[in-house]
Amino acid sequence: MSWSEHDALAWVARGVALALVLQTVELWQLRALFSERGVWRWSILRAEHATLPALLRWPFGFVLPYQPFLALLAVRAALATWMLISGSPALAPVLLFTQLAICVRFRGAFNGGSDYMSVLVLLALSFAQTPLLTRAALAYVAVQTTLSYSIAGFAKLKSAAWRDGRALRSFVELAVERHGAPRWLLDRLTTGRRSQLLALGVIAFECSFPLAWSDPRVCAAYLALGLGFHLANSVVFGLNRFFFAWAAAYPAVFFCSQLLGSSA
Amino acid sequence: MGIWIAAGLLIACLVLARLPRRDVQGRGLALLRTLFPSWRFFEEIEAGPSLQVATAAVGEPFGAWRDAQPASPRTAAALLVNARGNLELAYQSLVDQLASELDDAAQDPTASITYALVQRLIEVECLSVAECAPGQRYRFRLHAGVANEDGDFVSAEHVVGAT
Numbered sequence: 001m002s003w004s005e006h007d008a009l010a011w012v013a014r015g016v017a018l019a020l021v022l023q024t025v026e027l028w029q030l031r032a033l034f035s036e037r038g039v040w041r042w043s044i045l046r047a048e049h050a051t052l053p054a055l056l057r058w059p060f061g062f063v064l065p066y067q068p069f070l071a072l073l074a075v076r077a078a079l080a081t082w083m084l085i086s087g088s089p090a091l092a093p094v095l096l097f098t099q100l101a102i103c104v105r106f107r108g109a110f111n112g113g114s115d116y117m118s119v120l121v122l123l124a125l126s127f128a129q130t131p132l133l134t135r136a137a138l139a140y141v142a143v144q145t146t147l148s149y150s151i152a153g154f155a156k157l158k159s160a161a162w163r164d165g166r167a168l169r170s171f172v173e174l175a176v177e178r179h180g181a182p183r184w185l186l187d188r189l190t191t192g193r194r195s196q197l198l199a200l201g202v203i204a205f206e207c208s209f210p211l212a213w214s215d216p217r218v219c220a221a222y223l224a225l226g227l228g229f230h231l232a233n234s235v236v237f238g239l240n241r242f243f244f245a246w247a248a249a250y251p252a253v254f255f256c257s258q259l260l261g262s263s264a
Numbered sequence: 265m266g267i268w269i270a271a272g273l274l275i276a277c278l279v280l281a282r283l284p285r286r287d288v289q290g291r292g293l294a295l296l297r298t299l300f301p302s303w304r305f306f307e308e309i310e311a312g313p314s315l316q317v318a319t320a321a322v323g324e325p326f327g328a329w330r331d332a333q334p335a336s337p338r339t340a341a342a343l344l345v346n347a348r349g350n351l352e353l354a355y356q357s358l359v360d361q362l363a364s365e366l367d368d369a370a371q372d373p374t375a376s377i378t379y380a381l382v383q384r385l386i387e388v389e390c391l392s393v394a395e396c397a398p399g400q401r402y403r404f405r406l407h408a409g410v411a412n413e414d415g416d417f418v419s420a421e422h423v424v425g426a427t
Contacts, residue, residue, distance in 0.1 A: 154281030210273035260266035
């Protein structure tokens, strides 16, 4: 399989569009909680928006009250669906605005890492206007994806609790006790030395992710492992958004490995 | 060439991971923190506090503490759309943020937006219909576990509907 930068960009656009559609469906299901009778009341949040840079205060202030926010979600769902079907990144700047608006509405992020990844992919797509800029955008997404794994991996490697499996065990226990993860996970993942082996496997995968750049076949193997890793995180920790946000970035990583492989 | 780029990235990641973590300063920039990812997932080992609530009818003493956020069971469909699960994670972030603000003695955290949102979380999600009647009171605590109970933050009494 050989991709041009146009192909890779179209797959990144489709991937992030799918992630945005699913995120928007979730937010729509929760819409009552953003109203004045809900938790994230605009009348409470409004004061904080005065601290935004002046350039952003007006546009965000316009779309973040309850009714305009619902309209923003509806428009975003329609635009993301169009991008999913067309594979064209032309609407990425508008979708980037909606993504930032949602993050600001939730005081920085609704779902942490998946919001970060969605923003940076949309940011890159917004600048991909020429073949050279497209390559630069794909490289930016690929580098950030690599950093996301490898920095997280080295941060875990420094921790004794991660190296001996205690940290993973406590996260799984927390997911079961507080976040509704199935109880059988405790037996499957945390008994004996399993948690340590799993933790070391995660650390090895994350730390060594830069090797994905060395060859397209190695890259394909890392990306397959990555999908399995995010699927497991969805099952255990309920991080379904991470699966789609990171999968959207994978075509960029594969394109870069292919580009470097062909220039060897 | 790929292997050299891979080696360079590996070294860069190693260096970046060794740098001390720096939080985005200033509330305005914090709202835009998605533009500055740190990529240090699951670095903090200790679980954040759990939110517990106790309620009282008019003229009655407070009842026992109970978990404010009972977990919803996970379904297979949650792999695709997990609104409730992601909402519970967002609620936990809110509680963690309040705990962090309580540690910061520079300002009165009970006057903060985070505090007001936690009050709304309790009134909207955690109280039964009977507990939302006029004059009902509640208080909440950030519970760090039985072993650390002395360090729990316990809120003042609040009357339902006052926020």
